[in-house]
Amino acid sequence: MDQVKNDNTVKVHYKGTLNNGTVFDSSENREPLEFTVGAGQMIPGFEKAVMDMKKDETKKVTIPSVEAYGPVNDQLFNEVDRAHLPGDLKPEVGMQLVSKQPDGREMVVKITDVKDASVTIDANHPLAGEDLTFEITLVEIK
Secondary structure, three states: OOEOOOOOEEEEEEEEEOOOOOEEEEOOOOOOEEEEOOOOOOOHHHHHHHOOOEOOOEEEEEEOHHHOOOOOOHHHEEEEEHHHOOOOOOOOOOOEEEEEOOOOOEEEEEEEEEOOOEEEEEOOOOOOOOOEEEEEEEEEEO
């Protein structure tokens, strides 16, 4: 196989950075990331970036937020009565909590505001609203 096509399983090394240069994720000192192109395992922009790459090719691509984790959704900010929090918790802005959903799934949320009787939580993905830059090296095509 010369180039990546849909349904190929690939292995890549990558480094992801924000617009300010902060590295938010990397495969450095780890095994390469393996996924099947087109299976929805990765954000759409990452899959699109890998398409047509050749083995040992490296590319740098900026993925707009709409092809990454989407824009910030204001409907995912909710005010929660402090009585619903553990009694020993001292909530602070920026603190992350794990919220158990009715179906049993767990979701990480972030506290964005603290009041006497309530806290505001943000259930958006931490990278929502961010354009992401990836340096990707294709290691293997299966």
